[in-house]
Amino acid sequence: MNKLITIERHFVEEQKRHPQATGELTDLLYDVAFAAKLVRREVVRAGLADILGMTGTTNVQGEEVKKLDLFANERIINAIGQHGRFALMGSEENEGTIIPPKNETGRYVLLFDPLDGSSNIDVNVSVGTIFSIYRLTGDDPKKADINDCLQKGSRQVAAGYVIYGSSVMMVYTTGHGVHGFTYDPTIGEFLLSYENITTPARGKYYSINEGSTEQLNEPTIGFLDWLKKEDEATGRPYSTRYIGSLVADFHRNLLTGGVFIYPATKKHSEGKLRLMYEANPLAFICEQAGGRATNGSKRILDIEPADLHQRTPLYIGSREDVIVAEEFERGER
Numbered sequence: 001m002n003k004l005i006t007i008e009r010h011f012v013e014e015q016k017r018h019p020q021a022t023g024e025l026t027d028l029l030y031d032v033a034f035a036a037k038l039v040r041r042e043v044v045r046a047g048l049a050d051i052l053g054m055t056g057t058t059n060v061q062g063e064e065v066k067k068l069d070l071f072a073n074e075r076i077i078n079a080i081g082q083h084g085r086f087a088l089m090g091s092e093e094n095e096g097t098i099i100p101p102k103n104e105t106g107r108y109v110l111l112f113d114p115l116d117g118s119s120n121i122d123v124n125v126s127v128g129t130i131f132s133i134y135r136l137t138g139d140d141p142k143k144a145d146i147n148d149c150l151q152k153g154s155r156q157v158a159a160g161y162v163i164y165g166s167s168v169m170m171v172y173t174t175g176h177g178v179h180g181f182t183y184d185p186t187i188g189e190f191l192l193s194y195e196n197i198t199t200p201a202r203g204k205y206y207s208i209n210e211g212s213t214e215q216l217n218e219p220t221i222g223f224l225d226w227l228k229k230e231d232e233a234t235g236r237p238y239s240t241r242y243i244g245s246l247v248a249d250f251h252r253n254l255l256t257g258g259v260f261i262y263p264a265t266k267k268h269s270e271g272k273l274r275l276m277y278e279a280n281p282l283a284f285i286c287e288q289a290g291g292r293a294t295n296g297s298k299r300i301l302d303i304e305p306a307d308l309h310q311r312t313p314l315y316i317g318s319r320e321d322v323i324v325a326e327e328f329e330r331g332e333r
């Protein structure tokens with residue numbers, strides 16, 4: 001029988017292998033895994049409970065919010081915020097920063113998208129939670145402010161996501177590879193199922209909302225044509241896969257190889273996705289797995305943030321494919 005490694009044991013073993021690592025990070029990640037279990041419990045029952053439907057409110061992005069988004073948001077804030085490890089939090093669902101219920105001792109900042117792909121909940125399609133962790137810039141948790149949240153992605157100390165799919169998985173990195181855990185509901189534990197995930201240099205899938213073709217700029221259209229052209233050497237044409245839940249699209253492409261694109265469009269010059277709690281954490285994971293993530297010209301992790309909810313165009317996935325997208329963006333192809 002294969003050795004069963006729980007997420008907790010994995011965190012502890014990773015910590016031992018990296019003596020410079022503090023136990024704090026292990027605790028933080030365990031808090032996130034715990035919150036994920038609470039969200040999972042509701043997500044898998046979403047079709048049963050009277051929890052579906054619109055709340056009638058919109059989030060700070062001006063988008064409709066479903067009850068489960070708010071539920072997940074509250075659960076994460078309460079479950080994680082109780083432990084005193086985070087001084088400050090930022091969520092897709094909250095306009096300003098959130099002071100956790102117990103923050104006096106926290107040395108870290110948590111940024112998160114509580115429920116990603118929420119339009120897919122009521123049609124039983126995978127959704128996710130995305131998170132990003134930074135160390136405070138100063139020593140005093142009471143002085144933590146928005147500037148502690150607005151650090152560039154390369155300063156993340158950990159990032160990850162949970163995908164609530166046909167099985168539930170948590171995937172994370174602390175800068176020492178990418179590891180994936182599958183939830184076993186019979187014992188209530190995340191078990192190590194993918195160690196040191198690496199993504200293929202070239203993919204076989206491309207993921208974009210192609211319905212918005214009329215909104216796309218020339219370089220994006222050029223890249224899409226390239227992806228669809230037959231070419232034996234590069235395995236083209238690639239197949240289209242688009243779920244509409246970033247976590248699920250990213251996760252599939254990470255494992256199988258592929259490129260996800262949410263570009264700047266004529267209408268949305270900054271794209272749709274959010275830098276701080278969508279692009280940055282996934283970019284950290286992608287790079288750790290050997291992939292590449294840019295806004296078309298600049299590395300996502302090097303973007304200096306100005307706003308908690310700022311958007312960015314996103315090209316993420318297999319290295320060679322993202323490089324081709326950038327060549328189109330520069331007009332070299």
Ligand code: AHG
Nearest residue numbers: 113115116117118119209244245246
């Ligand atoms: P969220 O549900 O957190 O608002 O995110 C939705 C995002 C992302 O998950 C997905 O990649 C994208 O919206 C899909 O957008 P389109 O419907 O424009 O393709």
Ligand code: MN
Nearest residue numbers: 113115116117
């Ligand atoms: Mn999202």
Ligand code: MN
Nearest residue numbers: 092113115116
């Ligand atoms: Mn969301």
